[in-house]
Amino acid sequence: MVGRRRLIRSYAAAFAGAIVFFTLAYDVGMSFFEERPRTLLHSFEVVMQTFTTTGYGQDAGWGPEMTVLVVGMQFTSLVLIFAAFPIVIVPLVEDALATSPPTALEGAEGHVIVCRHSPRTETLRDELDARDVPAVLVEPDRETATDLFERDRRGGAGVEDALAVVADDDDEVDLSIAMSAGEAAPDVPVYSIVDDPAFETYHRHAGVEEAFSPRTLLGRGLANKITTAVSTELEGSVEVGRDFSIGELPLQPGSALCGQTFAESGLEDRTGARVIGAWSTGEFRTPPFPGLVLDEHTVLLVVGSERDLDRLRELTRSTVRRHRRGEVIIAGYGVVGSTVGNALAEAGVPRTVLDVEERSTVDIVGDATDPDVLREAGVEDGGTVVLALDDDTTTLLATFVIRDLNPHAEVIARADEPESVRKLYRAGADYVLSLSSVTGRLLASRIVGEDVVSFGQGIKVVSVPPPESTTLGDLEIQRRTGCTVVAVERRDGRVDTDLAEWTEVGEHDTLVLAGTDDDVARYDEVFRG
Incomplete structure (x- = not known):
């Protein structure tokens, strides 16, 4: 939009400049070359007749010099006329026919206001759609807003009757959004998405109900896949009734269940818990088919009493599993990687940290896609590799390299874009969490009060x-x-x-x-x- 306005202004300036130039040139030429002086107004009339193709002729019969000037004037007028179509006329017609997104909303209630479009809020809006909760997007960029409005026909804001407000702009701008929403509708909860975890406190001071740090959430989710294997608690459980829970339970390497089919394991008869689904090779199967082979990469979705789940947990654990020094390798030590590292430290799990930047917390400096660097980190001997890199293409390549070096390593990966999840699974990753999916699903569950067992899946x-x-x-x-x-x-x-x-x-x-x-x-x- 800004570029188009600048182009129109440039065209108008060129058109006016051409009129002034040829008016003065014609006036001087008629006096000097033709010795037939004309008034400046008459010269202007001749130029305008030429540029608008309305015709002229009262001054015909010029000499060679004036003929060249008149031909140049005619040529310039043609160029400006044809240039007017793509620069002025076509855009004006498009604007007249195009659908414009609204700037206000009337008569809506029970909706969620989402401030700024992003992959995270796109997932949130999809999640809300699945729950029949209307989402209204407030987007400052008009071209982006128009594109989104034409795609799904969502309207403008209406904070007084909204179910919630979600702010996903810059961390500083989100503070202003929270304050403005609080003034307009004090009873409407405001949720914010922060890029810098340090801003969470400031957002709460500004009246935010809950501030979400996507990278921190993702780091915790990746860490849970490892720490659950050595924890005495069932991670990600949802309580339905008294003494009844639903949760995910991964099989540990060395578990007695590894290598058995689901039918051979007899899990339900032996424990009293029900297995309602299983994640295996990146796919969720519900219920698990009898021939499903259980291994260290299988995650069970189970229901039952605490006593039943305790019995099932004992079967999934390994009595020989010990985390060796450097067994867990973390590649990438930004917010996500450091969150994983802190969680492993709290669980007593040693780790080796690999990053391209040299810091006191980094053990090996190098590229996670370099086979020599990965060998130095111990990938060929390591049991688990956490890819906490900030580029999905690099993560994909690193997954291939790790699989080539150690086909039996457990690869846990971060994905920034939801569409990268399947690619990483096909490349050989065992567990993948998407940054936008984790954030969007968690926000949706908070807003509508719905339980989600696995935010990543x-x-x-x-x-x-x-x-x-x-x-x-x-x-x-x-x-x-x-x-x-x-x-x-x-x-x-x-x-x-x-x-x-x-x-x-x-x-x-x-x-x-x-x-x-x-x-x-x-x-x-x-x-x-």
């Missing part, structure tokens, strides 16, 4: 009323949607987890479902659409 736990009073077998929820019914909350507060096809559900009961983003959306389409 989008495993949701939702409570919904049954479509009708019948049995679970008649509803066929698993077959029709992919969601798994993990519990039924009864009207009197009891939680029924011992479910079968003949289990009856009534209109006053609540179904607790677990499934991926697509599964939950499919349930809405089949039973609530």
Whole structure:
């Protein structure tokens, strides 16, 4: 938009300059070469007749010098006329026909205001759409706003009736957004996304309900994949009822379950817990098929009482697993990498830090895509490599190099863009978290009050009323949607987890479902659409 205005101004200046130049030249030429003096106004009239192609002729019969001047004037007028089409006329027609995004919103309520477009807020808006919560984008760049509005037809703001406000601009600008939103609607919660964790405190002082640091969240998520293996607690669990939880549980290398199929393991009979899904080779399978081979890269999604989960945890743990010095290698030691390193230190897990910049906290200085540097870091002997690099292309290359050096290493990777996740899995990564997905899903879960077991992979736990009073077998929820019914909350507060096809559900009961983003959306389409 700014470039177009500058071009139009330049064109107008060139047009006016040409008029003035040829008016003066014609006036001087008629007096000096033709000895037929004309008034300046008459010379201006001749030039305008030429430029507008309306014709002239009263001064015809010039000598060679004036003929050259008149031909030059005619040529210049043609150039300016044709240049007017792409510079002035076409843009004006496009603006007249184009759809303009609104600058205000009337009559809306229950929406979420998202300040500034980014990959993180794009994921947030998709998550809110899946929950039927309207999101309104406030974008200062008009061309970006127009493109987004034409794509999905979302309107302007309306903070007084909003469900929440999300600020994702510069950290300093977010402070102003929070203050302005607080003045306009003190009861509407404001959430902010900070690039520098140091700003979290300032944002809370400005009235922000909760400030999210995406890189810190991502670092914790990557660290959880490692520390869960040596922790006595089940990470990422969601409590549904008294003494009943849902959570993810990774298998440790050396576990007695490794190498067995899901059917051979007999996990449910041995522990009383239910395995409702499993992550394996980057894909979520619900329920796990009997022939699924369990290994150290498998993550189980389980439900049950604390006692049941404790029994299952014991089976997944390894009695021989010991973290050797340098067994966990962290490549990249910015905010994400240092968060991983701090979490490993708290869990007592030794690590080797690799980064391109020399610092006191870095053990080896070098490029994570250089095989010699990776060998020096101990990749060929290491059990786990955390790729906390800030460039997805570099992360992809590093994954290939690590797989070539050590096919058995566990590769845990950070991805900035959601579309890079599948590429990294195909390259050989065992566990990938996307920066924008983690932030967007966590924000959406906070705003709508929904539990999400895995922010990186989008495993949701939702409570919904049954479509009708019948049995679970008649509803066929698993077959029709992919969601798994993990519990039924009864009207009197009891939680029924011992479910079968003949289990009856009534209109006053609540179904607790677990499934991926697509599964939950499919349930809405089949039973609530």
